[in-house]
Amino acid sequence: MRTISRYISLVCAGMFALTSFAQNGKIKSVEDDYRDFAYVKTSEVLLEVANKGYKSAELFQKLANSYYFRNDMENAAKWYGELMTMNDVIDPEYYFRYALALKGIEDYKESDKWMKKFNELKPDDMRGKAFLSSVDYKSNIEEISRDDIEPYNLEINTELSDFGVTEYENGIVFSSSRGGGRKYRWNEEPYLDLYSAEKTESGFGEVKEIQGKVNTKYHESSAVFSPNGKYMFFTRNNFFRLKYKEDGTGINRLQLYRATLSEDGTWDEIHKVHFNSEDYSVAHPTLNVTGTRLYFASDMPGTYGQSDIFVVDVNDDGTLGEPENLGASINTEGQETFPFMDTSGNLFYSSTGFPGLGGLDVFKSEELDQKVDKGSNRNYPIQNVGKPVNSSADDFGYYENLVTKRVYFSSNREGGKGSDDIYTFEVPECEQLVVGTVQDKKTDELIPNATVILFDGEGKEIERKTVGEDAAFEFKLECETEYLVRGEKETYLSDEKRFTTPKKKQDLQLQLLLEKDVQEISPCDDLAKILDIPIIYFDFDKSNIRYDAEIELQKVLAVLNKYPTMNIDIRSHTDCRGPADYNEKLSDRRAKSTRQYLIDNGIAAERLTAKGYGESQLVNDCGCEPTNESSCSEEEHQLNRRSEFIITSINGKSCDDKE
Missing domain, CATH: 3.30.1330.60 (OmpA-like domain)
Structure with missing residues (x-):
């Protein structure tokens, strides 16, 4: 049964709802005085040959690589550019390196040109996809989805509607229509109230109505608690002091309210927020980790579509400032609703306006709260969170505890107990291990005492190691993260491997093959x-x-x-x-x-x-x-x-x- 139009649309009939990499270790230059020995540095020989006007793909590849690995992007770009003029079949990786070298000298237009060619030759490479913001959204969603997680339908769900979890003290608070009483005319289910349930060793204990003056004979949902536990913000129909109000079209809008915790543990002193209106809805609050900023959904004036995500400052006394729309990178002509801010400042919310798997999908914008704090231009990248949270049905009410790794979300997907159900899972621990050896490219002999450096996807050095006599190395990595591992040693040209770790725990084996640059003759x-x-x-x-x-x-x-x-x-x-x-x-x-x-x-x-x-x-x-x-x-x-x-x-x- 699909029930999104009843509750979670929220007004029902009312329109709601390379870089260049930091290269620290450089190839040591060879001294002029060799005494009884003589040496030849391949890169110098290649440069001399190339400067005389001789051309070959192999010549330019090796020469450009020698500069690229030393972070000399000006010369790398010069010789990769010469390589691109050859008619030989060129490994697509050279297109990527050329683009990074061009970016390193701030030739962004030309860099973009070669990134597009790289994407054409390697359409499955995430680097090209990220650059082009690929329209193949289904493939992108599949790549980030977790097929190793099976969400659990909470035992406290009913045959009616249950959704919108937030953790509070040793339990959860959520919305449910299980209370009986008068029925809502849009779906013939009872009106929503807020309930709580304590955690037990086996799951959850008895479900109880939240205590105090919060619940009424109309809808209440979507609670959030201030960090000090003193205030609770929640959603309710426009029903205050026993007065039920509708707009000019006969629609009763949703509004935000603030309750205060009494000494006896009940929630009283109910106050409306000052920007509530009879003409539009305001709903689904969430707070940042410090409680200084509240995010919510609304179709107030200035909304891009059916409903948008807004932000407002929270004053020390619990009152609110003036709301601001988060802008077009978060909001669309569709419906954006059910925001959730985790303790790291990441915003999760549901939308119908961005490509997804169907209905409402949950999206994420990383560190949005910090970006709002810095007064950015409201350009916030987003990403579909993929399966198992999202499905072909409506998926909403995302909540995640970053300490316990526990996730809750709500959905009306097939196989549930009721019209809307609460699902949960624990994010599996995921640690990758990359192991490998450093070897001579020609002879396959081990290269002891080589330096192996681990970089993140943007070229920032994370860790470096010097290998022993076995030339072996290993690094512990995070899942679903881009890395680059580079091997270096004096008298050798460097080698590197770029990869993105998978979603599941597994070991990755690498072989870094270094080619002699300085050799004794x-x-x-x-x-x-x-x-x-x-x-x-x-x-x-x-x-x-x-x-x-x-x-x-x-x-x-x-x-x-x-x-x-x-x-x-x-x-x-x-x-x-x-x-x-x-x-x-x-x-x-x-x-x-x-x-x-x-x-x-x-x-x-x-x-x-x-x-x-x-x-x-x-x-x-x-x-x-x-x-x-x-x-x-x-x-x-x-x-x-x-x-x-x-x-x-x-x-x-x-x-x-x-x-």
Whole structure:
């Protein structure tokens, strides 16, 4: 049975009812004097190559990342911008990082452009959704809903209407039509009164009418108590001192009243609030934690729709100031009603004006009371609280005790005992645990003594740890919260993982993979491996240097220029396919072509040797029998088609000395 039009509409026939992240740890710069050792810093090499005008997606990705992780957003934006000009398929995460870098230099218009592209490529990512304020509200509601909570229908509910809980002393006070007597003509149920019930070990004890002069033969509902327990504000029909009054259309409006606690424990001295009127309704009060501000619902002049949420200051003597509408971010052309302010200043209320699951849905505006106190421009973000509180029916009268984690709400959903019922549940404790290791990206080796930093979703540092020999870390996290975990160590490029913890308790495992930025080099080392050059590509049956190969050779050139005592041996290899003699000659031409390119770019010829080895030095078992083609895959064959740049000597030491 759906009964919202009777009571909770309240006038019945009367129209109611990146950033950039704070990067503290920066990669330590390498000293100029290396004594007996030499080092190469990959990011410096990449910058030198890029500044010469060479372009590749990999080049720009690595270069931009090196600045991004050091919080140098100006240079990060520059090189991410270059990346976006490439025609390669780009990981959407780079769109997000580019947007954050642009925001970091206050280029908000361009940042918005790339956030939209990020959202298009990753429509399920909450970052993009938050930016665009997605119209796909049902998906948003599902994401915040709790399917692990089953609300309990209170044993004190009746076949009539019971709703609107507030805790008082060792029990609850609520509204109910269980009292008998004259019936309300809109639903043929008795008029509402206020009742109380004490908590017991098994639930609640006997339900009793609240004592004093509060209840009358007309409606009373929605009580709230001042922090000192001296006053109670509640809702009643326009019935005062035995006079029942209607407006010009014959409607009896709802009004706010204040009762005072007598020495004998009863509620007496009933007073109307000064802004009550016969022409509009005022109802459903709630107080902030200090009792200095009262929120309520009304359709008074200045209302946006059927009813709005208002706020008014409470004076020391219990009287009220002048009410103000909370504005268009809270109120709509629909119905906003049943406000509740928790002890943290979060406002909960029910509305039909925002997208929801059906009927009245409960919405939340975080820390609204603090924002009102600061005199903001009344722009208060809201969020649907989702299931199990909201349903396809009318859901209202939300109340939460943040200490006990106990929630009450009212609903006329299917399966209840009466027309409106009170439901409750305890918010489950939810603590996430994220565990992981810091490892080398290429070798998977553990990286002891690395620093792991935990950030919140906005980039504020929460905690940092230094991992031990096992390179392991763990953090305890809150549920339904966005975090970022970043791994750092000197001589490495950082790695980070962003995630949002789920609603249910579970463990999350991460692997932070750090890539070497500063590496020691010595005789016999292969620059191709150090600089991540897998192969110098040539066109089929050709030995001239292609553009993409030229980019890779610029890396080698940068290192040779940095270390004038370095000599290298250029080695070119092929796979086994094709005649062995042909492969050897072709690889030799390519090795010498590579050598000549470096000579043409200023490297002394005596520093370079070059030779092709054809298929004579395979790195795997992908050899070809004289009469049969190898069964290896293309990827396995490609491991043999490699270029090597072996350091034969540096700083007076040779490969022969090392051996």
